[in-house]
Amino acid sequence: DGGITQSPKYLFRKEGQNVTLSCEQNLNHDAMYWYRQDPGQGLRLIYYSQIVNDFQKGDIAEGYSVSREKKESFPLTVTSAQKNPTAFYLCASSIDRFSYEQYFGPGTRLTVT
């Protein structure tokens, strides 16, 4: 089955720790994205990557970092510099930068205490 996987579904961390969220896709898509969703809010773009070894900051990149060493994988690290890391994180992909249809993974709910 082709799709996007995010693991784990729920993640708990202590304040001050860095944490990495996994996102893998087997759709052979070039572009991948990370969004953050807070209660009652829409999705906000953190980072996106249009091709391997390249990525750009979105609207709320501060306190986050990403890498894109393989086409299938786009992990997101939430660093201790992120002031309010508790949120629902969604990964998405699209065929390429010219395709406007994005497919989403099931999301990871991160709780930092």
Next chain:
Amino acid sequence: AQKVTQAQTEISVVEKEDVTLDCVYETRDTTYYLFWYKQPPSGELVFLIRRNSFDEQNEISGRYSWNFQKSTSSFNFTITASQVVDSAVYFCALSEAGAGTALIFGKGTTLSVSS
């Protein structure tokens, strides 16, 4: 600047009622794309429709229909004869042609359908 407004935060209806979810957008581009996504309680966003700015034809897919009006910058979504399974958060989103494929989302409308 681009912006998407979904003025209805929550809507509650009884099964079989029709319901319309409003979406108003702002953009300076002449080429752009509009989307609707559904987010059920499981959390994963499900793509419903994409419409480009040059195609103002309304679309119907089963019980779902969309009304795109450039004159009022609106892209409204109607569910006919709503069902309990329609209960979800619905997001409207905008993508401008010159901005790569980044999506600008509205804050969403939570639809609750009771039996």
